[in-house]
Amino acid sequence: MPTVPIRAYEQKNLPLEERLTSLARRFSTLKNAHGVSPFAPEILYDWISQSSDIAVFQTGLLMLQLAGYDTTERFDLLLAMSAWDEDDRQMFINFLRVWDF
Numbered sequence: 001m002p003t004v005p006i007r008a009y010e011q012k013n014l015p016l017e018e019r020l021t022s023l024a025r026r027f028s029t030l031k032n033a034h035g036v037s038p039f040a041p042e043i044l045y046d047w048i049s050q051s052s053d054i055a056v057f058q059t060g061l062l063m064l065q066l067a068g069y070d071t072t073e074r075f076d077l078l079l080a081m082s083a084w085d086e087d088d089r090q091m092f093i094n095f096l097r098v099w100d101f
Contacts (some may be wrong), residue, residue, distance in 0.1 A: 010098045020067055023099075026091050029059040029084070041069035055083035062092075068101075 008014055008022035017039040024036040024044075033056075035044030041064055048060030057073075058080035065075050081089055 012100050016067065020063055023066075024059075024063050025096060026095075027059045027088050029053070029055045029079070029088055030063070033060065036063075039063075039067065041067050045069065045071060053083075054079060055085070055088065058083060059088065 003068055007026070009019045009026070011019065020039045022035045024030045024033065024039070029093055033044060034047040035041065044060055045064060049058050051057055051060075058075060061071065061073055061075040062080065078091070084092065
């Protein structure tokens with residue numbers, strides 16, 4: 001059986017900011033996002049707010065809500081799933097399997 005590396009976002013003993021940076025980097029929509037590394041919610045929010053891409057905005061909202069950052073907008077799973085490409089949809093499913101809410 002092949003060994004599967006444990007990614008930082010899966011390591012519950014790491015600080016939340018490190019886990020969020022690791023998770024955000026796995027989404028193609030946040031590949032070039034500002035405020036991801038190091039994780040800075042205010043900067044990320046400003047960056048996604050300037051985007052007209054629904055997938056970018058929804059992925060950013062997901063990260064911000066996981067961080068407990070208060071926004072007037074809320075992550076919309078159905079909107080995100082329809083806007084994400086197959087890789088980001090699969091990444092979200094993988095995330096749900098390991099994240100400790």
